Amino acid sequence: MRPSRVFRWIVRLFLLVLTLSMTIVSALGAMSAALILGDPNNIKIPSGPIQSNFTITDVNSMYLRVPFNITNAGYFDLTNLKIDFKVLMVYDHVNLTTPGVNTTTSALIFDKSINFPTILHKTSYNGLFNASSGDGFIVSNFPNATIDIDWTKTPYPVEFYSNFSLSASYSLDLISFKVDAFNVSVGHLNSPFG
Amino acid sequence: MKMGTAKNMLKGILFTIIYFATTMVIPYLTFTWIKNLEVMGVPIVMSQLEYERILFWISAFGLLISGCAFFNYSSPKQSIRKAVFALIQIILNSLYIWSYKFSGATEVHFEILSVGALSIDFQQMIILYMGIYFLTIILKGYDLIDFTVNRHKIREKRYSKGGGGE
Secondary structure: HHHHHHHHHHHHHHHHHHHHHHHHHHHHHHHHHHHHHHHOEEEEEEOOEEEOOOOOOHHOEEEEEEEEEEEEOOOOOOEEEEEEEEEEEEEEOOOHHHHHHHHEEEEEEEEEEEEEOOOOOOOEEEEEEEEEOOOOOOOOOOOOOOOOOOOOOOOOOOOEEEEEEEEEEEOOOOEEEEEEEEEEEEEEEEOOOO | HHHHHHHHHEEEEHHHHHHHHHHHHHHHHHHHHHHEEEEEEEEEEEEEHHHHHHHHHHHHHHHEEEEEEEHHHHHHOOHHHHHHHHHHHHHHHHHHEEEEEOOOOOHHHOOOOOEEEEEOOOOOHHHHHHHHHHHHHHHHHHHHHEEEEEEEEHHHHHEEEEOOOO
């Protein structure tokens, strides 16, 4: 056999090993995605009741606790797990544009991301997204509770909705995914004064 | 028709079928499956336009690759023709993989009905595949030069075996 052919076979063998490895990783990655995303019990956010205190007149007492459960049913470890939580406050703003007219307004009052540890394959992780003592709350976006909010609005003068996202990587960080949820009700206020 | 030629034709048809299955049928079935997937118990919706765009590029390059596979695998071993078609095929393969990126298939977004959205990003994987294809392009380029420079030696060997078509 000519030396050039020997060299060619060596390179070809190297490429074959690379291609086979990638194909196996891709196939297992696709199967992992199917296993994780296919079962509604694998990603549970929240996995229990959301605990919150949105008393906007006392920032230090505000907190948000969201329990979640993730089951990594795939073949690879779930890495770079990150949960991003945003809370919007919806209320009727008094005299915003026209005197005597209330305008429904939303304000971003909470924004926080937390990174969680790697979830090994075939294991479950019970986590808690925890923000307390005003941590993550954007005080500068709070309306003035005394003069801005129409407290006569029904059924609730102030409502809180969250937009949250969960992102993670798997298949040796070659594939990443993100699940977003919008307008999830997390609480309401009747009056911060009573 | 010589025995060797018939064997090469058969090999060409066989590899055309294999490439047709791997570049068109399997991706088509995969994306159709993804389109009907349920996440957190809720059906997800892939926009029809995005789905059709992805399938268009997969079909376009899949057909070209399958066609090239026939000419590549039906050509005699170590022939310049085989080297040329192998090089064209691997370039098309790279474009095929790259088409996953520009058709939007590497960052697929789905709407989870009345709940939110899901996005899957496998750009890193595609880039790694591109690296493998780049090495393969070098190998096929090397083959083309080798077959051209040593064409007399290769022909002598081929005819001394009495094949002609191999």
